[in-house]
Amino acid sequence: MYLTVRDATKTYGTFTALDRVSIEIEKGEFVCLLGPSGCGKTTLLRLIAGLTELDGGEITLEEVALSDLPARKRGFGIVFQSYSLFPNMSVAENIGYGLKIRNVPSSEIAARVTELLELVKLPQVANKLPGQLSGGQQQRIALARAIAVDPRVLLLDEPLSALDAKVRATLRDEIRQVQRSLEIPTLMVTHDQEEALALADKIICMNHGIVVQAGTPEDLYHRPATRFVAEFMGSSNLLSAEDVAKFYPDLLATRPASTETYLACIRPEQIELIPAEDGTATVRSMSFLGNLQRLEVDSPTGPLLVETHGRPCCCTGDKVHLSIASQDCTWVLDDADQPKAIPA
């Protein structure tokens, strides 16, 4: 294991920002810390960067403890949401700053800066000041600055949040491309589940200072462990075991034997609608989203969200039958009242 965080704990007064959090990052892996604001993901990133002190636990890089190492000696690269380029330095000086601190000869710095500017597709701006660049350009330079020193780990703190939607999508792909080609182990903090799904090899989903679930994007989407993950990663329909037993008994087979409350989670696109005169459900409303339709259906178990691709199968007010395949139903732990950690 390349980077390991074990039992990291951080409290601010009476508020527990992180409660015995453990995560692992492998060499070359792109890991996303995903969660709502205040879940502790940024605190965790800052602990790893060395910008915040650990209250308890341990962080190791290649089996060496980092706790006593100040941020400047860790050799990590970091990109902030606010770009945070040095306003008094030109783009080239910004990118070369880390190398200058390491006393690299200026000719080598210049060559490296040129190379990095090519990499982030901004070869023309070397002599500009950060204030003369757009947000997206500034963030590209910030990325170049972070990777200039060949960081052992790249840390990205919501790097795309301040950008508008189009730039965000382009830069997202570029970050992924750069990370793949350089194989830098990367940890990115985000609250945007779509971003995490698109970028990550592994998503670590956090809430209330604990890791709720860690796994591949497919794992988290298709096999959420708790109600929180199911609701945070896209939309889902959650049905109680009693309702399932009454209306969809086939789905009960996969229900875990446990005393805790589990809910059946069914993604909107996994519900099939079959128009029928004697249907038990009614289409209440429909919104057209281009490539798909989102329907709200009144069913015996309450309102359900359904998404269908292709041509619309029915109209508002139509009676329908609902069909759910048993492999499309995931049983999730109901952690609505109390966050619960699921062992990875």
Next chain:
Amino acid sequence: MSSIDQTSRPRSRQSLDADRLLTLACVGLPLIGLILFFAYPMVIVFLRSITVADGYGIGNYTEVLGSAGFWRATRHSLTMGGATTALSVFLGFILAQGLYRCAFRGKWLIRGIIVLPLLAPSLVQALGLIFLLGRNGVISRALGIEIEIYGFWGLLIANTLYALPQAVMIIGAALVLLDARTYEAAEVMGASPWRQFRDLTLPAARFGILNAAFVCFTITITDFGNAAVIGGDYSVLATEIYSQVVGQRNFNMGAVVGIMLLLPTVISYSIERQAMKRQQAGQTTGQVAYQPSFSPLRDLSIATVSLLICAGIVAVIGIVIYASFVKLWPYNMSFSFKHYNITLAGGYSSLWMTIVVSLGASVGGTIAVFMLGLGLRRLPQALAQPIQILAAMPAAVPGMVLGLAYILTFNSTATPLYLLYGTAALIAIINFYHYHTQGFLTVITGFRQLPPALEEASGSLGAGLGRTARDIVVPFVAPMLVSVFFFLFMRSMVTLSAVVFLTTPNLSVAAVTIMRLDDAGLTSQAAAFSTCVMAVVCVAILSMRITLALIGRRSRNKGMA
């Protein structure tokens, strides 16, 4: 919680980290200075006020409170403070309204003229008034009337001229924040200009007005120069301290009056800080600046009043310069340099001394407040807050009281600090701590604009605190540092109240020399000396402008290359 206990905090090695030592030094050194040169003398002055023949007691207080002279001086100080505050806030509001809410040309001229009184020792306004309205004043003689300028009215005008720039700046800062869109909304809803003024401008500016009132009040009751020159028999608390200490050598009684003067200024200053916070809290981001359009009645009347006030200021300052070049005021008005041949012991030596002292105060002071600002950012809030409060306290202490505290502390052989007594270094130190708050707050404001992420990014790239300070922090806050440097320099050049007790026959400063020349009846020489001080301050302002422009151009040019 057992797992947290097991993973103990291996912090010991980090405590020896170079950055931590540097942070400690950045906070520690200025903090020692604040304690030694501010907190400690203030404790001493308090102890002396309760020192009686047989130990400690409130005997001095009962004696002071029982004397008619003290109550008269208190009554005068409060009356003068109230009257000056009312007048300067009223005029200041008109001027600020003109500068920020009206459309007329020549605002730069008004801006330049109203700050003139700040460029000279406060007693220059008093000198100017005497040249204009005194027994031999040009106006009195031209009109053939006798005006009694010494006393309440003269002091009121002199103090108002001195407080006015502050009132205009503070109220102006509140007016400039008003969002144009609220006025557009009111316009669309059918509100008349008068209603807009009453319902939008006044409520929004109320904290600014309140703030300005307290600042003017504090300036007035703590000022010594004007009261000494033009107060005449109208004794105020500041002159009362002076006569107790210098006249009667009664230090304990002086300390009592000092503590009594401290009460209103501390109250006034704490209310002012609260008002400031409320005003800042009311700010919204992303506002649209107000662009006034020409409205003849409003703009012409306000422009006329502004022009009259400016004419008054120019007359008062100008007459001092003019009188310094006149052979024998008011009988022989031919041009002469003879008053520039200062006959009082020491001649110009005190001017050079003041320049040296001012440079010392501004260099040392700028470094100290920068270090403090840099270090405080890296301290936990619980530690930083008390230090910040201490650093903001000197503004509440009148210069007279601080000066008295210094003489009581440093003219005592009880501690090695005695070595500083009678040195130029101590005068530089008192000047710095007298104006510590303003310098510190300016730097803190600069640091607030510096995003923490910049320092964190620099740290992650491998830069230590020293390197980050040099490459990132200093370039960012450079304009602020330049302002603090010149602010401290200019204040040190003209201040009188704090240093008046610390000068000796061999070691004097410019403002004290002007007062001595005036006392000795050499009014024209006092005018000549004042003119020299104003010239030095003007050169300083010019240098500041050039420096700031160069900094601005350097960063702009860089982008062009």
